Amino acid sequence: MPDYPQTETHIEVHKFRVWAVVAVAAAALLLQSFIPVYFPRLRILELPLLITLYFGFSQRNPSSGLLLGMVIGLVQDSLGSSIIGLYGIAKTVTGFLASSFGSRIDVDNPLSRFGLTAGFFIIHQGTYVLTRRLLLGESEVFFTSHLAIAAGVNAALAALLFPLLDKLRLPS
């Protein structure tokens, strides 16, 4: 048999110090509740989601991705006025899916980061709305123009923010 060269896609798993993950997540939650006081238009940002996605993409471990998403989501719920668990569920699902995607495709490319963040933003909001509809019986609208704009804005921010967060990676 002829000896064909084998091609193998190598996806690198990145590691972070625990304090770095905790500090970045805490800073995102703090800014999320602090910035809108001075810049109401920035309410459109979803920093806790961006952090969930970033560590999901980078660590590429579905278990840690979903647990990080759950913790960030529950704290975000606690700092809001809604029933606790709505963002917890949405970010658990998003963290799991982001980690699963991260372990299969290259998510270090700025363009793919933009597209994936926009897509996962819509998945996150969709899960949130679905939870409200199914479990709370509320008549939420799934897709609005505001959602599309927010997805684009958050994806653009992710393209700028993720390279900065890359500096926190431990050398492999």
Added chain:
Amino acid sequence: MLAVPGRHRSLALLGAVLLAQVLLLAVQIRRDTQRVRLIRVWAVGAVTPFERAGTWSITKVRDTWNGYFALVHTHRDDQAMKAEMDRLKIQNAELQSQSAEAQRYAAMLGFINEHTEVPMVAARVFAASADSTSHTFYINRGEHEGIRRDMAVITADGVVGKVLYVYGHVSNVLEITDRDSGVGALLADSRIQGPVGGTGEPLMVMKYVSNDDDVKVGQQILTSGQDQIFPKDLPVGTITEVKPGTPFKLIRVKPAAHLDQLEEVMVLLTRQELTTKPSAAPASTTPDVPAPTTPPAKH
């Protein structure tokens, strides 16, 4: 023992975590208590000191910027001016930078003085909700200052919202634009009643107004006092759009209070009516709670 295959372990964990959170939701819906959840107390307790520090820092930086750095350009353009004039200009600018804040305080104090019969607490807004879909914010006054759940929060312009959760020295306020919010209201001219509810957007809606009723754009909406939260006749907003609907009119309302520029608010410690003419106010009103009518404390 059940052995879970490695590749299914994360799926099993996902299912377990989701199930736990669904149960958490179910418990909260079933037991709709007035008590604040412990996780909320912890989260707010952990985050608010940093937010207060941030507010303090931003205020200092803004004052410094307005009082000095913003003047550098003006100063260069006017180099011919004498040193005394420079000093006076800087002093003047410093005063101007403080004037906006002073005006807000003056408006609040004026409002408080006009309604001395009503106990109220002034408070500073120092954080918003981390939940981007809900319209809530945090103020630097809480249970220790006499604030209780469901108390009305207003500015001199009108209704802002109501107290949702109360902590030691912090309270969480639900804005009237939040979709879970509602105010008993009526039209100022015709006294037609209908609740005004938030939509999660900047404009609110007035509900249950019959298509036969005469409603026009620009009409003022006041509180009706029937919700047992807001005293009667506080400004709620102005009608910006009226459409016939089925079975009721579709009425959109712009809030009277400037909810996008909230820095100081007042919490009413009573539900008694606010009189529009202070001279006609009854002299013997007994407030429910002692009235610390002071400007909001700086951090």
